[in-house]
Amino acid sequence: MIGQKEINTVGDAFKFVAKKLFHAGIDLANLEARLLVSKTVKTSPEQIFLFPEKEISASELKELKNSLIRRCAHEPIAYLMGEQEFWSLRFFVSSGVLIPRPESEIIVEAILNCVPEKDISYRILDLGTGSGCLLIALLSEYSSALGLGIDISKCSIEIAEKNSKINGFRKRTKFQLGDWTMDRDKFGGPFEIIVSNPPYVPSSQISALDPGIFNYEPIQSLDGGVDGLSRYREILEVGLALLSESGIIALEIGIGQADKVIDIASSLGHNLV
Ligand code: GLN
Numbered sequence: 001m002i003g004q005k006e007i008n009t010v011g012d013a014f015k016f017v018a019k020k021l022f023h024a025g026i027d028l029a030n031l032e033a034r035l036l037v038s039k040t041v042k043t044s045p046e047q048i049f050l051f052p053e054k055e056i057s058a059s060e061l062k063e064l065k066n067s068l069i070r071r072c073a074h075e076p077i078a079y080l081m082g083e084q085e086f087w088s089l090r091f092f093v094s095s096g097v098l099i100p101r102p103e104s105e106i107i108v109e110a111i112l113n114c115v116p117e118k119d120i121s122y123r124i125l126d127l128g129t130g131s132g133c134l135l136i137a138l139l140s141e142y143s144s145a146l147g148l149g150i151d152i153s154k155c156s157i158e159i160a161e162k163n164s165k166i167n168g169f170r171k172r173t174k175f176q177l178g179d180w181t182m183d184r185d186k187f188g189g190p191f192e193i194i195v196s197n198p199p200y201v202p203s204s205q206i207s208a209l210d211p212g213i214f215n216y217e218p219i220q221s222l223d224g225g226v227d228g229l230s231r232y233r234e235i236l237e238v239g240l241a242l243l244s245e246s247g248i249i250a251l252e253i254g255i256g257q258a259d260k261v262i263d264i265a266s267s268l269g270h271n272l273v
Pocket of ligand 1: 201223
């Protein structure tokens with residue numbers, strides 16, 4: 001795929017990778033080429049432009065070729081880079097966790113709007129924590145809060161722990177392997193803040209997801225059961241048991257699910273904000 005004879009410098013590699021990505025239908029081909037080359041040669045993306053004449057070794061070229069093949073097959077760039085930014089923080093990701101999405105920042109914003117007092121020692125619960133991004137973003141805002149992240153996947157717990165450490169929140173976070181339908185008595189609480197980005201894609205629509213999502217991201221983080229709403233019923237019930245008296249729950253929902261999730265919440269007796 002990459003003829004090593006013609007590609008001797010990072011500049012050559014960048015041009016080659018950008019072209020291949022473009023032809024594979026990758027939207028941000030230039031940007032991604034810069035990221036992939038810079039990761040491979042362990043430098044910053046800017047250096048690729050500043051020093052295009054820097055040599056690229058045969059082993060780096062081989063590694064780059066592997067990344068290129070994976071990206072051309074539409075593996076998400078975040079898995080190839082091993083990280084994703086969320087709430088201006090860096091999160092380590094691997095194929096065992098859902099990649100943090102910019103739209104999930106709305107959950108953090110919603111909590112910030114509803115809970116303006118920042119230096120109280122809130123207890124925050126994140127159900128289905130994945131990479132830990134929601135919980136860690138909230139802890140970055142609420143400087144005295146303590147967070148508990150629950151996930152059914154061991155891999156997620158390991159990654160979330162790593163993320164709390166690299167972002168400096170290890171002392172204020174705890175991650176616990178568990179199933180929120182069975183283990184909620186072990187979560188402690190009550191919690192002033194509960195958040196979740198649960199799996200909400202109806203099972204029948206999973207195979208129609210973008211192949212970059214369907215083929216690479218953990219289905220268990222996406223599949224919300226027959227109507228996509230199963231996890232909301234469970235979480236809102238957990239909320240009844242574990243939320244403090246004036247506590248608040250913020251949940252990410254899929255398109256078209258708002259009315260149904262509101263119905264579930266009201267029928268359980270939650271007040272809507
Ligand atoms: N937003 C995700 C998607 O792109 C779904 C995430 C979820 O189910 N929580 O499909």
